[in-house]
Amino acid sequence: MDSKLKEINKSKSFWSGPLTIWENIGEHYYLIANFIQRDLRLKYRNSILGYFWSLLEPLMLSGVYFVLFVIIRGSPEPNYPLWVIIGVICWGHFSQSLNGSITSLTDNSGLIKQVYFPREIFAITKVGSSLVIASLGLLVSIPLMYVLNIQPNENLLMVPLGLIMICMLSLGVGLLLACLNAVNRDIEHFFRFVTRAGFFLSPIMWTIEMVPASLEKYIMANPMVVPITMIRNGIDGRSLGIDDIFVAYSSLFCIISFLFGCMVFKHYESRAVKKL
Amino acid sequence: MSETVIEVEEVSLQFPKTRVTLGTVESSLMKLVKFGKTQEDFFVALNGINLKINEGEILGIIGRNGSGKSTLLRTISGIYRPDKGCIRSKGQITLLAGLGIGFNVNLSGRENVYLYGSILGNSNKVMTELMDSIINFSGLNGFIDQPLRTYSAGMRARLGFSIASAVKPDILLIDEVLSVGDQEFRKKSMDRILEIVKGSKTVVIVSHNFTIMEQLCTRLVMIDQGKIISNGNPADVIAEYSRKVN
Numbered sequence: 001m002d003s004k005l006k007e008i009n010k011s012k013s014f015w016s017g018p019l020t021i022w023e024n025i026g027e028h029y030y031l032i033a034n035f036i037q038r039d040l041r042l043k044y045r046n047s048i049l050g051y052f053w054s055l056l057e058p059l060m061l062s063g064v065y066f067v068l069f070v071i072i073r074g075s076p077e078p079n080y081p082l083w084v085i086i087g088v089i090c091w092g093h094f095s096q097s098l099n100g101s102i103t104s105l106t107d108n109s110g111l112i113k114q115v116y117f118p119r120e121i122f123a124i125t126k127v128g129s130s131l132v133i134a135s136l137g138l139l140v141s142i143p144l145m146y147v148l149n150i151q152p153n154e155n156l157l158m159v160p161l162g163l164i165m166i167c168m169l170s171l172g173v174g175l176l177l178a179c180l181n182a183v184n185r186d187i188e189h190f191f192r193f194v195t196r197a198g199f200f201l202s203p204i205m206w207t208i209e210m211v212p213a214s215l216e217k218y219i220m221a222n223p224m225v226v227p228i229t230m231i232r233n234g235i236d237g238r239s240l241g242i243d244d245i246f247v248a249y250s251s252l253f254c255i256i257s258f259l260f261g262c263m264v265f266k267h268y269e270s271r272a273v274k275k276l
Numbered sequence: 277m278s279e280t281v282i283e284v285e286e287v288s289l290q291f292p293k294t295r296v297t298l299g300t301v302e303s304s305l306m307k308l309v310k311f312g313k314t315q316e317d318f319f320v321a322l323n324g325i326n327l328k329i330n331e332g333e334i335l336g337i338i339g340r341n342g343s344g345k346s347t348l349l350r351t352i353s354g355i356y357r358p359d360k361g362c363i364r365s366k367g368q369i370t371l372l373a374g375l376g377i378g379f380n381v382n383l384s385g386r387e388n389v390y391l392y393g394s395i396l397g398n399s400n401k402v403m404t405e406l407m408d409s410i411i412n413f414s415g416l417n418g419f420i421d422q423p424l425r426t427y428s429a430g431m432r433a434r435l436g437f438s439i440a441s442a443v444k445p446d447i448l449l450i451d452e453v454l455s456v457g458d459q460e461f462r463k464k465s466m467d468r469i470l471e472i473v474k475g476s477k478t479v480v481i482v483s484h485n486f487t488i489m490e491q492l493c494t495r496l497v498m499i500d501q502g503k504i505i506s507n508g509n510p511a512d513v514i515a516e517y518s519r520k521v522n
Contacts (some may be wrong), residue, residue, distance in 0.1 A: 004366065005280065005281075005283055005364035005365060005366050006364060006365065006366060007362050007363065007364050008352075008354050008363050008364070008365050008369075009354045009356075009357045009358075009363070010362075011357065028394075028397075030394050030399045030400055031394040031395065031397075034390055034391050034394045034400070035391075038380060038383065038387075038391060041383070041387075042380065042382055042383075045382060110374075110377060111377055111378050111395070112355070113350070113355060114355075114371070114373045114374045114377040114378075115353075115355075115371060115373075115377065115378060115395055115396065116350075116353045116354035116355045116371065117395065117397065270356070270357035273355065273356065274291050274292065274356060275292065
């Protein structure tokens with residue numbers, strides 16, 4: 001025991017948020033690991049297919065979208081089913097991470113009021129476990145790549161980059177809104193709608209090639225377009241095919257929302273806890 | 277010898293008063309109409325608390341329901357940040373409140389030991405080392421690999437206490453959980469607390485059970501309406517409490 005008394009729960013400057021969160025992750029990584037393990041174990045408990053559900057779910061969903069697409073637009077390209085599957089998995093990852101982070105304080109109010117540990121861990125856990133599920137889901141593309149005769153190439157490196165961007169974006173926006181949601185639950189209801197509507201505004205059932213040039217810059221305002229296309233084209237063995245300016249915009253959007261989310265969360269956390 | 281390990285200095289804490297609004301159409305409309313117009317009321321939970329706790333002490337906190345006892349413990353453990361004043365401490369602090377909070381009923385007892393252990397700030401390695409002693413102490417040998425939903429409330433509480441006390445924090449804060457389990461287990465947990473204290477560790481207890489408090493504590497503090505109104509010898513403080521209540 002060191003001999004000096006230390007002030008507990010000291011308030012820190014607004015800008016130190018990301019650093020504090022980084023330190024807390026280092027100190028509590030085993031807690032994060034245990035929480036993620038718990039989430040995964042419980043998700044598919046008492047089911048015969050277990051983890052296979054994380055493969056089957058996007059597979060069946062894409063079947064539905066495939067049929068829809070054929071009805072609306074006629075016969076698509078041969079690789080279309082693969083694109084939809086990847087899109088569905090990516091969007092699932094995003095919406096689960098985002099909605100899970102937004103409700104991370106309100107869902108765990110019981111625990112928060114009885115034990116102290118850094119509260120951002122709840123959101124980080126949600127993002128972490130949905131990342132694991134998404135990665136497992138993406139494995140389904142391996143047999144499909146074989147069937148569609150796609151040779152993996154260096155574009156595959158875009159896949160982890162895209163996943164990291166989705167994690168940063170959802171965690172950032174989630175942390176930004178988590179405290180607000182503790183005060184006002186309207187946030188979570190509104191964002192559940194946003195993630196549903198966003199599904200159609202993101203390249204899941206469609207690809208950027210199908211978008212008319214005049215609409216491109218509006219579509220690109222959605223920061224999810226670049227990461228989804230990165231993951232999809234990466235697996236499909238094609239280059240990104242998006243202007244650098246849009247890639248830079250999306251990357252900056254993800255990084256800034258992540259850093260800003262961390263700052264806001266750490267700043268308002270103690271006030272939000274009192275409202276739980 | 278007796279160093280100060282916790283120093284509570286002029287700590288005040290207030291909560292915004294929130295009226296219960298059920299999700300009815302009527303209450304939602306009322307909220308919309310009043311949006312931004314309502315002035316927030318505050319409930320003062322702690323009002324300028326000053327307290328020094330020394331190493332090796334067993335400090336008891338008594339007071340009526342809603343007087344701020346639990347809030348004080350939570351503030352010391354870091355759950356709430358004081359609005360005014362500050363709290364300084366040294367060493368690992370563990371708050372034992374609502375045993376089994378953080379448990380998951382669908383995981384086995386053993387898995388919950390790791391989970392609860394890490395919630396209290398301990399790595400899986402530490403928990404593996406402590407596993408045998410936790411199982412033995414809780415007396416749940418035959419049940420430890422069963423899912424927690426098959427446990428009775430008492431068994432869950434026993435497991436919770438066994439984990440939290442096995443970890444041996446420098447400072448143990450106990451909120452109203454002494455009377456868990458059956459007679460035999462209560463005796464065991466009393467002994468465990470005495471053992472923790474003997475290792476020159478510090479314990480702070482909130483309880484309404486004066487018999488236990490008088491036996492166990494070296495000092496008592498009485499809180500009323502967020503203020504410390506009495507501080508001293510257990511017998512004296514309890515006598516003052518009963519005088520005040522009657």
